[in-house]
Amino acid sequence: MGETDWRELKKGGMMRQREAGLFSVRLHVVGGQVSAGQLAAIHEAASRFGRGEVHLTTRQGVEIPFVPLESLSAVKEFLAASGVGVGTCGPTVRTITACQGCTVCPSGLIDAPALARDLDCAFYGRPVPHKFKFAVTGCANNCIKVEENDLGIKGWVEPGWRRDDCTYCGLCAAACPTGAIRVEEGVAVHLDASACIGCGDCTDACPTGTMAVAVRGYRLFAGGKFGRIPRLGVPILPVLRDPAEVVRVAAAVLDFFRARGRPGERFADTVARTGVEALVAHVGEAP
Numbered sequence: 001m002g003e004t005d006w007r008e009l010k011k012g013g014m015m016r017q018r019e020a021g022l023f024s025v026r027l028h029v030v031g032g033q034v035s036a037g038q039l040a041a042i043h044e045a046a047s048r049f050g051r052g053e054v055h056l057t058t059r060q061g062v063e064i065p066f067v068p069l070e071s072l073s074a075v076k077e078f079l080a081a082s083g084v085g086v087g088t089c090g091p092t093v094r095t096i097t098a099c100q101g102c103t104v105c106p107s108g109l110i111d112a113p114a115l116a117r118d119l120d121c122a123f124y125g126r127p128v129p130h131k132f133k134f135a136v137t138g139c140a141n142n143c144i145k146v147e148e149n150d151l152g153i154k155g156w157v158e159p160g161w162r163r164d165d166c167t168y169c170g171l172c173a174a175a176c177p178t179g180a181i182r183v184e185e186g187v188a189v190h191l192d193a194s195a196c197i198g199c200g201d202c203t204d205a206c207p208t209g210t211m212a213v214a215v216r217g218y219r220l221f222a223g224g225k226f227g228r229i230p231r232l233g234v235p236i237l238p239v240l241r242d243p244a245e246v247v248r249v250a251a252a253v254l255d256f257f258r259a260r261g262r263p264g265e266r267f268a269d270t271v272a273r274t275g276v277e278a279l280v281a282h283v284g285e286a287p
Contacts, residue, residue: 013087014072017065024055024065025075026087028124031098031116031136032060041082049075059133060097061087091130091263093123093254098136099143102155108138109155109200109216115243122247128254129261129270133225140199147232150267151253152221153246156239157200160214161189167208175205198239217241222253222279223271231268236280252286253279 006016013026027042034042042062046054051066067075076086087095096119099105101112115136123134137144138155146152159172166189173181173189180195181202189211198219202211217239224233240246256279261270271279 007090009072011088011090011092013089014067015063015089019066021069022065023067023069023072024063025050025067025072026057026089027062027064027079028085028087028095029061030096030120030124031113032100033098033113033116034062035083038082038084041079041084045075045079045084048078057095059095061095088125089131091128093126093128093132093134096120096124096134096136097144097149099138101136101138105138107141109157109198110136110138110218110243112136112138112144112155115153115218115246118243118247119250123250123254126254128257128267129263130266132254132257132267134250140197147221147224148226148230149224149233150222150257151250152224152233154198154219154221156198156215156217156219157203157213158193158196158198158215158239159191159200159202159211161191162210162212163188164210165208166210169207171205171207172202172211175201177201181211215239215241218243218246220246220249223268223276225266225268231272233268234276236276237283248286249283252283255286256282 014023017024046052046064049067049071050064053065055063055065096116098112098116102108103111119134133149134151135144135146135149136153137146146154168183168185170183173183178195178197180192182190203213219239220236221233222236225231257267260274
């Protein structure tokens, strides 16, 4: 089998192991969600085609190691019957990670798994100059570490203060973890938007509802990566309110990467080279 064939196998989620003739088969997992039926099928596949082992990757992926070359087609066909697809590798949009979001986690502000599925349907496996990673986290606790990804989405609350009925009790300021709120008793409650991390703790703490949610939505961070030379993503755009708008912006970001990125260049390095302003301008002009 020639070099091109090995490359195509890897692109299709079949990664050669150190031991000759064996592969680790990467599976398609979206937002860390796997049904009990799919788990049973993965268990059976690992036992039948591998050595009864499963590896959980650092990005919520599932891999079946020790699969012989001659069994690759069979394991793929077997898993497909249970709705388990084979993953992807190479210069493509990779597994989209997500926390459990507001449907499970009490801290969640957005439905992170649902947005992960939308992004997966729109972009998973699509070609780009280098691997591209999305992550969705439900709140400021940031369990998924969105700033370490090429494009990260974080559930976000922008608070707004109303003078009516405010008792100036100071609970909002006490609840704020960054000191973004200052209470001038009897006069005003001051919000420093630059220090706000979108957690919504102040609105939860307010007993009168005068510190209320002004905007609940999605904050986007672009240009992050980990690996050998880490870089944290930076916030772009105002808070988006609609998941469909997030998908539109994500499409524009990928278009920018394809147009301005160099082959083999990570998106973080493209943004560093071109400037985040160029990315924001491109996104703003996209239909």
